[in-house]
Amino acid sequence: MNRKLFQNEIRKIVPELNETQLEKLFLYAELLQEVAYALGLSNLSREADILEKHLLDSLMLLPHLPEGPFCDLGSGAGLPGIPLKIVRPETEVYLVDSRRKAVSFLEYAAARLGLERLEILKARVEAPEVPREYFAAVVSRAVTALSELWDLAYPLLRPGGKLLALKGPRGREEVEALQERHPKLPIRSHPYELPCGRPGTVVEVLKSSPS
Structure with a gap:
């Protein structure tokens, strides 16, 4: 996927995307290509693949993402949290990962991209610095099985909050x-298909409000 096609596909999801946000998405793709791949945080080295299979894929969450703070569990190289943050710049976002090299990359990327209202935590999800019953959404991509993910996300979600997980062929x-x-x-x-033909599913799990 070249940059022009990526731009066309992104504007289908985010019609109001501005040039600054688009340039940040391209810069982030470059950081994934140049730094995250070398650190073993990304398995893709070609920009065309990164744009489609990392960034566009991550932004498939956007139509289902509620207003309010969200947390990216096991953020790794910042997927899906950083692309979502770029297109929702006013939203408070937490990126949580227990690995030092992941956190180092996230801090570097956040500084290069000029992202504000962004908390980067080197912690396990059970750690006290990860707020409880605070988030409108917990997002995740390629971290763990859905049942385990729900156990991790549930204490972090406010009543009425959502777990949004990007899943592949085993999603069902x-x-x-x-x-x-x-x-x-x-x-x-919510099934979808990337332009390359790869299918995916956004799984949405609701934490019910008390009756």
Whole structure:
């Protein structure tokens, strides 16, 4: 995917995207290519693949992302948290990862991109510095199985908050496993397909408000 095609696809999701945000997305892609790949935080080295399979894929969450603070669990190289932050610059965002090299890259990328209202935490999700019942959403991409992810996200979500997980071919199996454990849990699946033909699913799990 070249930059022109990426720009066209992104504007389908974010029609109001401005030039500054677009340039930050391209700069972030360069950082993933030049730094994150060398650190082993990204498995893609070609810009065309990074734009489509990392950035565009991450932004598939955007139509389902509620207003309010969100937390990216196991953020790694900042996916999906940094692309979402770039297009939602006023939103308070937490990027959480327990690995030193991931946090070092996130701090470097945040400084290069000039991102504000961004907390980067070197911590496990159980750590006290990760706020409880605070987030409108917890987002995640390629971290762990959905059932385990729900256990991690639940304490962090405010009532009415959502877990939004990007899942691949095994998404349906993971939804069925979570539904078996929690039969009344509100779960929705939103399938999509990238221009390269690769399918994906945004899984949305709601933390119900107290009745």
